[in-house]
Amino acid sequence: MKQKIFSSLDAAVADIPDGARIMFGGFGGAGFPNNLIQALSRKGIKEITAISNNCGTREGELGIMFKNGQVRHVVAAFPGPHSNYFQERYAKGEVTCELVPQGILCERMRAAAAGLLGFYTTVGVGTEVANGKEERVIDGKRCILEKPMHADFALIKAEKADELGNLTYRLAARNFNPIMAMAASTTIVEVDEIVPVGSIEPENVITPAIFVHRIVQAKGLRYAG
Amino acid sequence: MPDKPRLSREQIAQRAARELSDGAYVNLGWGIPNLIADYLPKGITVYFHSENGILGMGRRAKPGEEDYDLVDAMKVPVTLIPGASFFNQADAHLMTRGGHLDVAVLGGFQVSEKGDLANWKIPGSKGIGNIGGAMDISAGAKNLIVCMEHNTKDGAPKIVKQCSYPLTGIECVNTIITDLAVIDVTKNGLVLREAAPGWSPEEVQAKTEAKLQVRGRVPEINLG
Numbered sequence: 002m003k004q005k006i007f008s009s010l011d012a013a014v015a016d017i018p019d020g021a022r023i024m025f026g027g028f029g030g031a032g033f034p035n036n037l038i039q040a041l042s043r044k045g046i047k048e049i050t051a052i053s054n055n056c057g058t059r060e061g062e063l064g065i066m067f068k069n070g071q072v073r074h075v076v077a078a079f080p081g082p083h084s085n086y087f088q089e090r091y092a093k094g095e096v097t098c099e100l101v102p103q104g105i106l107c108e109r110m111r112a113a114a115a116g117l118l119g120f121y122t123t124v125g126v127g128t129e130v131a132n133g134k135e136e137r138v139i140d141g142k143r144c145i146l147e148k149p150m151h152a153d154f155a156l157i158k159a160e161k162a163d164e165l166g167n168l169t170y171r172l173a174a175r176n177f178n179p180i181m182a183m184a185a186s187t188t189i190v191e192v193d194e195i196v197p198v199g200s201i202e203p204e205n206v207i208t209p210a211i212f213v214h215r216i217v218q219a220k221g222l223r224y225a226g
Numbered sequence: 227m228p229d230k231p232r233l234s235r236e237q238i239a240q241r242a243a244r245e246l247s248d249g250a251y252v253n254l255g256w257g258i259p260n261l262i263a264d265y266l267p268k269g270i271t272v273y274f275h276s277e278n279g280i281l282g283m284g285r286r287a288k289p290g291e292e293d294y295d296l297v298d299a300m301k302v303p304v305t306l307i308p309g310a311s312f313f314n315q316a317d318a319h320l321m322t323r324g325g326h327l328d329v330a331v332l333g334g335f336q337v338s339e340k341g342d343l344a345n346w347k348i349p350g351s352k353g354i355g356n357i358g359g360a361m362d363i364s365a366g367a368k369n370l371i372v373c374m375e376h377n378t379k380d381g382a383p384k385i386v387k388q389c390s391y392p393l394t395g396i397e398c399v400n401t402i403i404t405d406l407a408v409i410d411v412t413k414n415g416l417v418l419r420e421a422a423p424g425w426s427p428e429e430v431q432a433k434t435e436a437k438l439q440v441r442g443r444v445p446e447i448n449l450g
Contacts, residue, residue, distance in 0.1 A: 028278040028315065029301040030294055054315075079358035088353050098354050103277060104319025104362030111316055124323060124365040127342075127396040130357070172295040176278045176315045207314075224294045 005166050005216045006195060010040035013189050013217040017154055019046055020073075024110070024181040025053040025063055026157040030226065032174035033062045034156040034191045036219035041156070042066050048073045052110075052152055054103065054177055056080040056087035061226020063087075072096055076150070078103035083226065102130060105147055107180050113149035114183035121146055155185035159208065162192045163199070166213030167206040175207065182212040191219040230424050232376070232405035237449060240265040242331055242373050242403045244450045246272050250328040251281065251321075253363060255345075256300060257333030258373040267450060271307070275327055277359040279318045282310025299359070319359060323366035330367035332360055334374040334402075336389040339436035341399040341411035343372060344391035355392065364395030376404035376433055383435040385409065385416070406430050407438075408447060415439055420447045 007013040014037060017023065023041075027033030042065045051072050057064025058081065066072050067086035076099045080087055090096040101109070102124050112120055121144040125131050135146040157178040159168040168190060170178060182188045195218050233241070239261035246252055246262075248270040254260055263285070266272055274283040276298045283298060284305035292303035321327055336344040343364050347355030364370055377383055385402060401419075402409040407430050408420040418438040421430050427440045 029297045029299060031278070031297055032295070079356045080354060081356065091354060092352065100354060100357050102357050102361035103315070103359040104323050107314075107316035107319055122323075122365070124361050124395075126365075128361065128393040130361065170312075172293065173276070173278050173280050173297060173312060174295040175312055179314045180316050 002165065002198075005214060006164060007215055007217045010036050010191065010217055010219060011044065013037065013215050014041045014044060014156075017041060017046060020048045021046075021154055022050040022052065022152040024152040024155040024185055025051060026155070026176065026178035026181050027062060028054050028176035029173075030058065030224055031172070032158045032170070032176050032178050033225065034158040035062065035222040035225040037156040037189060037191050037217070038063060038065065039222060042069055042071060046071055050074040050076070052076045052150065054078050054106070056084035058083045058226025059085060064226060067096065070095065074098070076101055076106070078106050100130065106150070107177070109147055109150035110180050110184035112147075113151040114180070117149060119146050119148045150184065152181070152185040153187065155181040155188040157182055157188060157190050159190050159192050161194045161196055161201060162190055162213065162216045163196050163201050163210070164216075165198050166190070166210035166216055167201050168192070168208035168213060169201060169205060170207055179208045182208045187214045188212055189215040189217070191217050194218065230429075233422055233447065234405070236261055236265075238373050238403055238405055240449045241408065241447055242371055243267060244448075245371055245401065245403075246270070246329060249273070251275055251326065253277070253322060253327055253330040253367075255330070255332035255360065255363070259331035259333055260300060262331060262373075273307075273309070275318070275321060277315065277318045277322065279313045279315055280304075280306070280310065281313070281321075282307050284310075319362045322359060322363045325366050325368050327367060329369045329371060330363045331371045331373055332363060334372040334384065335391050336384050336386050337372050337374075337399050337402050337411075338389045339385075339387055339416050341397045342389050343370075343394045343399050344389040345372075345394045347392045349391055357394075360394045364398040367398070369400050370398050371401045371403060372399050373403050376406040383433060386435040406433060409438065417441060418444050420445050422447050
């Protein structure tokens with residue numbers, strides 16, 4: 002069996018290079034890989050492209066990475082009213098940002114995961130997000146071409162992993178995590194609990210182990226911000 | 227002369243609640259729409275959808291009952307009703323975009339006479355703005371209701387010929403519910419369905435940039 006379990010958060014993120022494209026799961030305070038984010042920030046990473054629904058809640062979630070000036074570009078749907086460290090850096094031109102409609106962000110990641118090279122959608126037609134995108138008419142509807150979004154790494158949060166990397170999620174902490182798990186070259190998951198192979202019923206697996214490359218148990222920060 | 231009384235934000239929500247039918251799958255956006263769940267007509271069950279992957283959201287959690295893994299799109303701890311389900315964010319927006327929800331209710335900064343919606347950024351405001359799920363929802367909703375004040379704090383009309391604010395979606399709004407009126411967006415323009423108590427159609431029109439059509443007698447808004 003391939004060894005996916007890492008003994009520490011720091012070891013799990015040790016080889017993520019400066020400038021990497023990294024997805025971060027989480028929505029509304031739930032399902033953020035807060036302990037992995039802290040480890041990544043602690044290691045002094047620089048110049049990353051972050052792909053995340055929001056841009057942190059004060060110092061919490063991704064906020065610490067913006068506070069420390071570790072993000073060069075961010076792709077987000079809803080930077081958020083409490084993303085003050087992002088907003089300060091954005092106003093100074095130290096961070097660039099691509100705003101993407103939330104469901105389209107999901108579908109672009111799914112397209113990357115599925116080996117698709119893009120899709121047409123009516124979402125965003127006639128708005129700022131259509132700027133620079135190919136527009137056409139299909140079945141009488143105006144639509145724009147959206148391209149896949151891939152990442153080098155995905156940092157996600159799940160409730161349980163078995164030793165193979167099959168994952169379950171708790172309540173609405175699932176959100177972006179299973180999607181990002183599929184769209185990155187290397188997916189690193191922090192979990193509350195690691196259980197033996199076979200102890201998660203196959204029909205209860207939400208993210209199959211094929212999408213999970215590193216597992217680390219995290220007991221620290223659950224909700225940040 | 228000061229204006230006549232208008233509906234409160236709660237009353238706008240109360241009126242909007244009457245547009246929901248028993249068994250409907252409904253998404254509520256930020257702002258006034260988020261108040262609608264408190265005013266559901268008695269005896270009906272509505273399955274509230276949240277874009278973070280919940281169908282069947284119940285009331286807000288009481289103190290001591292909060293679980294921060296179970297929050298709505300505004301980050302507020304909520305509860306579930308029997309029959310609820312969880313799914314990922316992509317499937318949540320598949321529901322919004324794919325026309326699976328019966329009704330979506332969003333807040334608005336401006337709505338045009340063609341039903342264009344602007345609700346994610348105020349020109350000149352600080353920062354980049356927040357799109358969130360609003361573009362997916364407005365593109366795919368079978369029935370999109372916008373709840374907002376009829377005028378800005380400065381008195382400017384928010385129902386306009388053409389939106390001057392950055393757009394969320396084009397020709398997507400079906401009904402506008404404000405503190406002065408219920409207005410339907412039709413192929414032939416805006417139709418005034420109801421007016422706030424004490425307001426004549428002419429008085430509502432005077433507060434509206436876009437032309438409002440009147441078909442027969444316009445009843446008062448009934449909060450039910």
